Amino acid sequence: MTPRFGRLADGEAPAEGAESFATLLAEGGVRVERIASHRAASPAGFWYDQPGTEFVLLARGAATLGFADGVRVMAAGDWAVLPAGCRHRVVATSADALWLAVHLPSG
Amino acid sequence: MTPRFGRLADGEAPAEGAESFATLLAEGGVRVERIASHRAASPAGFWYDQPGTEFVLLARGAATLGFADGVRVMAAGDWAVLPAGCRHRVVATSADALWLAVHLPSG
Numbered sequence: 001m002t003p004r005f006g007r008l009a010d011g012e013a014p015a016e017g018a019e020s021f022a023t024l025l026a027e028g029g030v031r032v033e034r035i036a037s038h039r040a041a042s043p044a045g046f047w048y049d050q051p052g053t054e055f056v057l058l059a060r061g062a063a064t065l066g067f068a069d070g071v072r073v074m075a076a077g078d079w080a081v082l083p084a085g086c087r088h089r090v091v092a093t094s095a096d097a098l099w100l101a102v103h104l105p106s107g
Numbered sequence: 108m109t110p111r112f113g114r115l116a117d118g119e120a121p122a123e124g125a126e127s128f129a130t131l132l133a134e135g136g137v138r139v140e141r142i143a144s145h146r147a148a149s150p151a152g153f154w155y156d157q158p159g160t161e162f163v164l165l166a167r168g169a170a171t172l173g174f175a176d177g178v179r180v181m182a183a184g185d186w187a188v189l190p191a192g193c194r195h196r197v198v199a200t201s202a203d204a205l206w207l208a209v210h211l212p213s214g
Contacts, residue, residue, distance in 0.1 A: 003187055004187065028211055059166065077167075102137070
């Protein structure tokens with residue numbers, strides 16, 4: 001019952017072209033994750049195709065996500081709900097992109 | 108399988124002293140919520156005492172949370188994990204405080 005605290009900006013700073021991932025909370029099949037992206041992009045032809053819904057908030061920086069039918073440019077403060085099975089990829093990010101991702105249990 | 112998008116800054120602006128709540132995603136017992144707080148404070152003697160764990164990110168502004176053993180001052184970008192049964196209250200917020208809260212299923 002003791003609270004825990006942290007700063008989203010604290011954590012690993014990935015090399016250029018890379019992303020770093022850290023789990024902030026994992027409980028009951030839910031995972032809250034910090035993702036730092038440094039001019040990152042998914043490999044050509046790679047798609048995330050996840051069994052559970054993901055909620056993602058871009059807390060800092062800028063990013064472009066790719067979907068089957070196009071791209072979505074995101075600015076700091078923008079959020080996205082990526083339903084289970086919604087294929088998506090990271091097209092590009094700024095050097096300082098910082099995400100909060102919430103992975104829901106798979107149905 | 109269609110993604111949804113939004114901006115955390117978009118939404119109801121509460122009156123001074125109040126908070127507004129909006130559910131961004133509710134699925135499988137998990138609820139992702141936008142909370143805007145405008146110089147808000149929990150009523151005297153009121154404590155949140157929730158059956159499920161809550162993860163909260165202060166995305167904008169400043170706030171002070173109260174706990175049984177003291178207070179925690181939070182700045183934009185700070186996060187907190189409030190385990191089930193961890194009594195807490197809002198002591199104070201700035202006029203522009205904006206939270207992303209994730210309510211996990213109760214154990």
